[in-house]
Amino acid sequence: MLLDRVKPLDAILATAERKSLHRSLGALQLMLFGIGCIIGTGIFVLTAAGAQKAGPGLMLAFVIAGTVCIVAALCYAEIASMIPVAGSAYTYSYATMGELLAWTVGWALVLEYAIAASAVSVGWSGYFTGTILNDTFGIALPPWLTAGPLALGGAPGGVINLPAMIIALLVTWLLMIGTSESAKVNAVLVAIKVTALTLFIALTLTSAEFDPAHFNPFLPAGVFGGWGTGVGAVGAAATIFFAYVGFDAVSTAAEETKDPQRNVPIGLIGSLLFCTVFYILVAAGAIGTIGGQPIMGPNGIPFPAGSEELARQCAMPQFADALVCSNEALAHVLRQIGFGAIGNMLGYAAILALPSVILVLLFAQTRIFFVMSRDGLLPEGLSKVHPKWKTPYVVTAFTGIVVAIGAAFFPVGQLADIANAGTLYAFGMVAIAVMVLRRTDGARVRSFRVPGLAIIGPLTIAGCLFLFLNLPSEAMLVLPLWTAIGLAIYFAYGRSRSHLGRGVVEVAEVEVASTLEPDIPGIGDRGRD
Template identity: 85%
Template sequence: MLLDRIKPLDAILATAQKKSLHRSLGAVQLTLFGIGCIIGTGIFVLTAAGAQKAGPGLMLAFIIAGAVCIVAALCYAEIAAMIPVAGSAYTYSYATMGEFLAWTVGWALVLEYAIAASAVSVGWSGYFTGTILNEFFGVQLPAWLSAGPLALGGAAGGFINLPALIIALLVTWLLMIGTTESARVNAVLVAIKITALTIFIALTLTSAYFDPDKFNPFLPAGLFGGFGSGVGAVGAAATIFFAYVGFDAVSTAAEETRNPQRNVPIGLVGSLLICTIFYILVAAGAVGTIGGQPIMGPNGVPFPAGSEELARQCAMAAHADALVCSNEALAHVLRQIGFSGIGNMLGIAAFLALPSVILILLFGQTRIFFVMARDGLLPEKLSAVHPKWKTPYIVTGITGAIVAVAAAFLPVGQLADIANAGTLYAFFMVAIAVMLLRKQAPDRKRPFRVPGLAIVGPLTIAGCLFLFLNLPLEAMLVLPVWTVIGFAVYFGYSRRNSLLGRGIVEVVDDIGGQEHSFPIDVPEDAR
C-alpha cells in the first residue's frame, strides 16, 4: 500500500533522547531566533508589492496573513514540543501520514526554502543598489545589471540581477566552508532590525506628512481580486504571507532547546505576535505619509507587481516617487519625508541583516535535504559531509547555484509567491498531522496542547487553502508542476532505496552526527 510506510514515533523520540546536541536555547532566545527568521525581505521589500496589490488595504493583508500563521503556529507548537527533532514538517508527516506524503512535504519544503532564499537575495540587491551604491557612492547600476528579465511580462531593461546572484553565491560559499552565525551574532542582527523598524514607525506616525486621507480609498482593488488574480487585500495577503515565513524554523531548533515543551510554543507564537504588530504599524506609517495607492490599469485592476507595464509606469515622472515603485520601500519612505540620512541608515540595516536571513533559509533547506537523503529518499552522496569543513558541501553547492540563478532572473514578488505555495502546503500538512496524532496516539505526552484543536486545525487547513487559491495563477501552477517532478523522483528512485522500505529506521541527530537504527518489519506490499 502506498501509505503504509510510517516511521515509528518511538524510534524518532528515542533518537531525540539519545542525541548529543547541547540544549542551550531558552524562550527568549527562541523568540529572538523566530523574529530574526521572520523579519527580512517581507517587510523591507514586499511592502511595495503588497501596496500595488491592495493599496492601503495592505494593513488588512498583514492581519489576514498573520491570523493564518498564528493558527498554524499553534499546530506547530503542539507537534514540535511533542516531537522535538530535526526535520520539521517532513519528520512530523513521516511519523503520522507515512513516507509518500512525507516526501511531498519535504519536496515542497525544498522549494520553499530555496525560492525564499532567492527572494531575500533580490531584496538585498534593492538595498545594495539603492542605498550603498547610489546614495553613498553616487553609482547608478545599469538596469540590465540590477533586474531580472523574467517578470510576469518581462522587466523593462532587465537582463540579470548581478548583486542578487553574487550575494547568494557568497552565502553559499560561507555555508560550505562551515561559517555559521552564533546566537550572539543573531541577537545583534535582530536588534538592528527591530531598532530600524521602531525608528521607522516613530518617524512616520508622528510626521507632519502623515495624513489619514491617504488611506482612502482603503481597498481600491477590493477585498477579493478573483481566482488567480493575486490582487485585492486577500491577494496581497497571499503574497505578504512571505513576510511571516521563517517562524517554522523555530521548530527545527527544538533539539537545542531547554524545556522544549514550554519554550518552543512561546518562541513560535511570541515571535509571530511581535512581528504582526510591527508589520501593521510599518504599513500604516508608509501609507499614511507618502500614500500607497496602486497604479491602475485601463480596466481598473492594478498592474501586476513586477510586470513590464508597471515598470514603464514607474519610469514616468508622475509615479517615480510612489511607494509601489520602490525597490527599497522603507528607506524610500523616509527619504520622501525629509529623513534621508535615517533612511540611508535603515537601508544599511537591511543591507547588513538580510544576508543572515539568506543564510538561515539555505541552512534550513540543506538540513531538510540532508535528512531526506539519510532516510534513503535521495542519493546519500548528495549529503556527503566534507572531511575538512564538516558540512554537506555537495547539496549546499547545488542548492546555492539554483538559488543564485533564480535570484538573478526573477523579481522578488514572483519569487515570494512561488515560495508561499510550498510553505502553505507544508503548513496544511502539519495541521492534518496534529489532528491525526490526537487520534493515533491519544495517550502520548503533550506538554503543549492546541486549545480547541477541533476548531484551530480546520481553520489552519482552510486558511492555507484560502491563501493558496488567492495567489497569482502562475504561482499556483508551480507547486503541482514541482510535485509531479517529485513523484517522478520518488517512484523512480526514492521508493526502492528508502531505508524504511527495507525495514530499517535510521534517524540522524545532526550533520555528521550519530545514527540510530531500529530494525522493523515492513509489509511486503509496502516495500
Template identity: 80%
Template sequence: MIFDRVKPLDAILATAQRKSLHRSLSGLQLMLFGIGCIIGTGIFVLTAAGAQKAGPGLMLAFVIAGAVCIVAALCYAEVAAMIPVAGSAYTYSYASMGEFLAWTVGWALILEYAVAASAVSVGWSGYFSGTILQEFFGITLPPWLAAGPLSLGGAPGGFINLPALVIALLVTWLLMIGTSESAKVNAVLVAIKVAALTAFIALTLTSPEFDAERFNPFLPAGFGGSFGSGLGAVGAAATIFFAYVGFDAVSTAAEETKDPQKNVPFGLIGSLLFCTVFYILVAAGAIGTIGGQPIMGPDGIPFPAGSEELARQCAMPQYAAALVCSDEALAHVLRQIGFSGIGNMLGIAAFLALPSVILVLIFAQTRIFFVMSRDGLLPERLSAVHPRWKTPHIVTMMTGLVVAIGAAFFPVGLLADYANAGTLYAFFMVAVTVMVLRRKDPARHRPFRMMGVWIVAPLTLAGCLYLYLNLPWQAIAVLPAWGLIGVLIYLGYSRRRSHLGRGIVEVVDDVAGEETMVPIHPPAQGS
C-alpha cells in the same frame, strides 16, 4: 500500496530523548526569540508588492496573514515539541502519514527554503544598488545588470540581477567552508532591524507629510480578487505571508521551554501579535506619508506586482516616487519625506541583516536534503561530508546554484509567492499531522498539548487553503506542477531506494551525532 510505509515514531523519539535539551526558556524569552526570527525580509522587501495588490488595505492583509500564522504555529508547536528532531515537517509527516506524503512535503519545502532564499537575495540587491552604490558612491548599475529580464517582470532593459546572484553564491561559499554566523553577531543584527523599523514608525507617523486622506480608498482592489488574481487584501496577505516565515523556528524551541503548556502559546502568539502590530504601523507610516495606492490598468484593476506592465509604468516620470515602484521601499519613504540620512541608515540595516537570512534559509534547505538523502529518498552522495570543511558540500553547492539562478532572473514578488505556495502546503500538512497523531497515538507524551485541536487544526487547513487560492495563478500552478515532478522522481527513483522500504530505519541525531538503527520486516515484493 503507495501509502504503506510509515517510519516508526518510537525510533525517532528514542533519538530525540537522548538529546535531553535543558528547559531554560521563559515565555518572554521565547517571544523575544520569535520577534527576532520573524522580523526580517518581508517587511523590508515586500511592502511595495503588497501595496500594489491591496493599496492601504495592506494593513488588513497583515492581520489576515498573522491570524493564519497563529493557528498554524500552535499546530507546529505541538508536533515540534513531540518530535524534536531534524527534518521539520518532512519528518513529522514521515512518522504519521507515511513516506509518500512525507516526500511531497520535503519536495514542497524546496519552494519554502530555496526559493525564499532567492527572494531575499533579490530584496538585498535592491538595498545594495539603491543605498550602498547609488546613495553613498554615486554609482548606478545599468538596467541590464540590476534586474531580471523584462519578460519575467524585471525593470525595462533588465537581463540579469548581478548583485542578487553574487550574494547568493557568496553565502553558499561561506556555508560550504563551514563558516557559521555568531549568535552575538545575529543578536546585533536583530537589534539593528528592530531599531531601524522603530525609527521608521516614529518618523513617518509624526511627520507633517502624514495625511489620512492617502488611505482613501482603503481597498481599491477590493477585499479579495478573483481566483488566481492575487489582488485585494487577501491576495496581498497571501504574498506578505512571507513576512511571517520564521515562526516555525519558534515552534521548534518548544522542547527547550520551561512550562511549555503555558509558555509556548505565550511566546508564539505574543511574537506574532507584536510583529503584526509592528507591520501595520510600518505600513501605515509608509502609506500615510507618500501614499500607497496601486497603479491601475485601463480596466480599473491594479497591474500585477512584478509584471512587465507595471515595470513599464514605473519607468515613467510621474511614478518615479511611488511606493509601489521602489526596490527599497522603506528607505525610499524616508528619503521622500526629508530624512535621507536615516533612510540610508535603514538601507544599511537591510544590507547588513538580509545576508544572514539568506544563510539560514539555504542552511535549512540543505539540512532537509541531507535528511532525505540519509533516508535513501535522494542519492546518498548528497549527504557526503567534506573531509576538511565537515559540511555537506555537494548538496550545499547544488542548493546555492539553484538559489542564485532564481535570484538572477526572477522578480522578488513572484519568488515570494512561489515560496509561500510551498510553505502553505507544509503548514497544511503539519495541521493534518497533529490530527492524525491525536487519533493514532492519543496516549503519547506531548510536552505541549494544544487545546481545542479539533477547532484550531481545521482552521489552519482552511486558512492555508484560502491564502493559497488567493495567490497569483502562476504560484497556484507551480505547486502541483512542482509536485508532479516530485512524484515522478519518487516513483522512478526514491521508492525503490528508500531505506525504510529495504527494511532499515535510520534516525540521525543532528545535535549529538548519534544514530539509531532499527531493523524492521521488509515489505512484500513489488509493494
C-alpha cells in the same frame, strides 16, 4: 499500499534522545531566532508589492496573513513540542501520515526555502544598489545588471540581477565552509532590525506628512480581487504571507532546545505576535506619509506586482516616487519625508541583516535535503560531509547555485508567491498531522495542546487553502508541477531505496546525528564541544 510506511514516533524520539544535538537554547533565544528570520525581505521589500495589490488595504492583508499564521503556529507548537527533532514538517508528516505524503511535504519545503532565499537575495540587491551604490557613492549600475529580463517580469532593460546573484553565492560559500554567527551576533542583528523599524514607525506616524486622506480609498481593488489575479486585500495577504514564514524555522531548532515542550511554543507564537504588531504599524506609517495607492490598469484592476506592465508604468516620471515602484520601500519612504540620512541608515540595517536571513533559509533547506537523504529517499552523495569543513558541501553548493539563478532572473514578488505556495501546503499538512496524532496517539503526553483543535485544525487548513487560491495563477501552477517532478523522483528512486522500507531506520538515524553538526546561524555552537 502507498500510505503504509509510517515511521514509528517512539523510534524517532528515542534516537533523537540518545544521539541528539546539544540542547542549549532557551525561550528568549528561540524568539530572537524567530524574529531574526521573520523580519527580512517581507517587510523591508514586499511592502511595495503588497501596496500594489491592496493599496492601504495592506494593513488588512497583514491581519489576514497573520491570523492564518497564528492558527498554524498553534499546530506547530503542539507537534514540535511532541517531536522535538530536526526535519520540521517533513518529519512530522513521516511520523503520522507516511512516507509518500512526507516526501511531498519535504519536496514542498525544498521549494519554499530555496525560492525564499532567492527572494531575500533580490530584496538585498534593491537596498544595496539604492542605498550603498546610488545614494552613498553616487554609482548607478546599468539597468541590465540590476534586474531580471522583462520577459520574466523584470524591469525594462533588465538582463541579470548581478548583486542578488553575488550575495546568494557568497552566503552559500560561507555556509559551505562552516562560518557561523554566535548567539550574541544574532541578537545584535535582531536589535538592529527592530531598532530600525521602531525608528521608522516613530518618524512616519508623527510626521507632518502623515495624512489620513492617504488611506482613502482603503480597498481600491476590494477585498477579493478575483481568483487567480493575486490582487485585493486577500491577494496581498497571499503575497505578504511571505513576511511571516520565518516562524516555522524555529521548529527546525527544536532538537537543540532546552525544555522544548515549553520553549518551542513560546518561541513560535511569541516571535509571530511580536512581528505582526510591527508589520501593521510599519504599513500604517508608510502609507500614511506618502500614500500607497496601486497603479491601476485600464480595466480598473491593479497591474500585477512584478509584471511587465507595472515595470513599464514605474519607468514613467509620474510614478518615479510611488511607494509601489520602490525596490527599497522603507528607506524610500523616509527619504520622501525629509529623513534621507535616516533612510540610508535603515537601508544599511537591511543590507547588514538580510544576508543572515539568506543564511538561515539556506541552512533550513539543506537540513531538509539532509534529513530526506538520511532516510534514503535521496542519494546519500547529496549529503556528503566535507572532511575539513564538516558541512554537507555538495547539497549546499547545489542549492546555492539554484538560489543564485532564481535571484538573478526573477523579481521579488514572483519569487515570494512561488515560495508561499510550498509553505502553505506544508502548513496545512502540519495541521492534519496534529489532528491525526490526537486520534492515533491521544494518550501521549502533550506539554502544549492546541486549544479547540477541532476548530483550530480545520481553520488552519482552510486558511492555507484560501490564501493559496488567492495567489496569482502562475504561482498556483508551480506547486502541482513541482510536486509531479518530486513524485517522479520518489517512485523512480526514493521508494525502492527508502531506509524505512528496507527496515534500517535506526542505523540511518544514528549515523546522521553523529556525522552532521553544522552551525545554525545565530544560535552558536551545536554540541561540538
